[in-house]
Amino acid sequence: MKTSLIILIVLAVLALIAVMFVVSIYNKLVALRNRFKNAYAQIDVQLKRRYDLIPNLVETAKGYIKHERDTLEAVIAARNAASSANTDAAANPGDPAAMKQLASAEGTLTGTLGRLFALSEAYPDLKANTTMLSLMEEMTSTENKVSFSRQAYNDSVMFYNTQREVFPSSLIAGTFHFTAAELFVIEQPEQREAPKVSFS
Numbered sequence: 001m002k003t004s005l006i007i008l009i010v011l012a013v014l015a016l017i018a019v020m021f022v023v024s025i026y027n028k029l030v031a032l033r034n035r036f037k038n039a040y041a042q043i044d045v046q047l048k049r050r051y052d053l054i055p056n057l058v059e060t061a062k063g064y065i066k067h068e069r070d071t072l073e074a075v076i077a078a079r080n081a082a083s084s085a086n087t088d089a090a091a092n093p094g095d096p097a098a099m100k101q102l103a104s105a106e107g108t109l110t111g112t113l114g115r116l117f118a119l120s121e122a123y124p125d126l127k128a129n130t131t132m133l134s135l136m137e138e139m140t141s142t143e144n145k146v147s148f149s150r151q152a153y154n155d156s157v158m159f160y161n162t163q164r165e166v167f168p169s170s171l172i173a174g175t176f177h178f179t180a181a182e183l184f185v186i187e188q189p190e191q192r193e194a195p196k197v198s199f200s
Contacts, residue, residue: 025172032163033094036156036181040093043149043184047086047106050142054079054113057135061116064126068119075116078109094157094181107186113139150184157181 058072065072085105089098117136120126161180164173172178 022172025169026176029160029164029169029173029176029178032156032160033178033181036153036160037093039149039153039156040090040184043146043153044086044090046142046146046149047082050139050146051079051083051086053135053139053142057116057132057139060129060132060135061120061126064123064129065119071112071115071119075109075112078105078112081105082109093153094160094179096180096182099182099184103184103186110186154183154185157183 054075058075062072082102082105085098085102089095089102092098120132126132163169164178164180
């Protein structure tokens with residue numbers, strides 16, 4: 001009788017240790033998932049700031065480069081597409097389809113902004129406009145913040161993905177449907193750089 005009681009106690013202790021181990025891994029995966037979602041929230045803040053600056057840039061430039069309507073419309077269209085893609089990505093950070101759509105939209109926006117900035121070089125009055133200079137300075141600062149936020153997000157995603165793939169975490173991740181998160185990577189090398197702003 002005593003032996004069976006000891007065996008039951010040992011089994012109960014082992015079961016408790018196993019449950020605590022599973023709970024510990026589960027909680028760690030939840031914390032890591034929340035960390036990369038928070039990191040994306042920082043990107044979201046900076047991207048929204050960027051999207052808010054773009055219409056002001058276009059309005060300021062519009063008065064000086066009236067003959068370049070196509071470029072101005074392309075910038076606004078790219079801004080709207082990127083804003084929409086960001087909304088989708090913010091709803092589910094790490095979703096592969098949403099992050100790829102965002103990266104593509106951001107790449108297109110960066111390209112169109114680059115064309116606007118290159119075009120503005122040809123208009124000395126626009127280059128000298130204090131509002132434009134101020135907006136360009138804010139845009140440059142925002143671009144840098146987006147870049148740093150994207151790096152922090154990608155680091156968080158990489159750590160989360162690594163933890164969900166290693167054994168024994170992979171067993172828990174699979175059981176509780178912790179899916180892989182997608183990095184925020186700009187595919188085209190020329191679009192990885194922030195638009196160059198130079199009014200010298």
